[in-house]
Amino acid sequence: MNNHNHPQSKQVINRLSRAIGHLESIKKMAEEGRDCSELLNQISAVISALNGASKVIIEDHINHCVVEAAKVDDKKVVNDLVDAINKYIGIHIKNNDSIH
Amino acid sequence: MNNHNHPQSKQVINRLSRAIGHLESIKKMAEEGRDCSELLNQISAVISALNGASKVIIEDHINHCVVEAAKVDDKKVVNDLVDAINKYIGIHIKNNDSIH
Numbered sequence: 027m028n029n030h031n032h033p034q035s036k037q038v039i040n041r042l043s044r045a046i047g048h049l050e051s052i053k054k055m056a057e058e059g060r061d062c063s064e065l066l067n068q069i070s071a072v073i074s075a076l077n078g079a080s081k082v083i084i085e086d087h088i089n090h091c092v093v094e095a096a097k098v099d100d101k102k103v104v105n106d107l108v109d110a111i112n113k114y115i116g117i118h119i120k121n122n123d124s125i126h
Numbered sequence: 127m128n129n130h131n132h133p134q135s136k137q138v139i140n141r142l143s144r145a146i147g148h149l150e151s152i153k154k155m156a157e158e159g160r161d162c163s164e165l166l167n168q169i170s171a172v173i174s175a176l177n178g179a180s181k182v183i184i185e186d187h188i189n190h191c192v193v194e195a196a197k198v199d200d201k202k203v204v205n206d207l208v209d210a211i212n213k214y215i216g217i218h219i220k221n222n223d224s225i226h
Contacts, residue, residue, distance in 0.1 A: 035156060038165075042153040046146055053142040056135060062187035063203075063210035065138075069180050070214045073173055080169050087162035103163075110163035114170045 034086045041079040048072050080114060134186045141179040148172050180214060 032038075052068045087107060095103035132138075152168045187207060195203035 032159065032162070035159065039153060039156050042149060042156060046149045046153065049142060049146045049149065053139060053146065056139050056142060059132065059135065061206070062132070062183050062191055063206040065183055066180055066187075066207075066210040067213055069176055069183070070210070073176050076169055076173050076176075080166055083162050083165055083169070087166075091162055106161070106163040107166075110166040110170070113167055 032086050032090065034082050038079050038082050038086075041075060041082070045072050045075045045079070048075065084111070132186050132190065134182050138179050138182050138186075141175060141182070145172050145175045145179070148175065184211070 048068070049072055052065060052072065055065055055068065084107075091103055092107060095101075148168070149172055152165060152172065155165055155168065184207075191203055192207060195201075
């Protein structure tokens, strides 16, 4: 557990809560046998919401944790962020390839 | 509500259930102030899981609903799928642009 300064953490938690509620309604739609295209649209909306939450996390992290870590030359924080962003971008590249 | 033939619908429901459980644990991590990079890694994993569920939905839909619709010249089903896939791909392109 870290006590980093995350001014937007409440916003991240709210976005995650909304994504959970949205996914629960999509699960119900799937159980009711709703139209595939409709399901796909709703899942796209949740992915978009999770990307929005990720963007807020990255912004908060760079503006606060990374800036503070850089001041004390803490390379682990910077390296962890680079690894996490690589994983995040990697997923998107992989998905775009699999669609085309 | 549709009564389409979706052989993999149980798999889709299971994947959605797991994504909900995973997101609930990520929300708890955010509430505990866990490291930003760790949160980002976990959100990436959920996005990857939702992309996996979307892939199964698209496969099922093309192999069953769309093939059946094409036989009776039902253009709405085909158009709805194209719209849904456009929206799905659009999200990914937008996100990749926003990262670079």
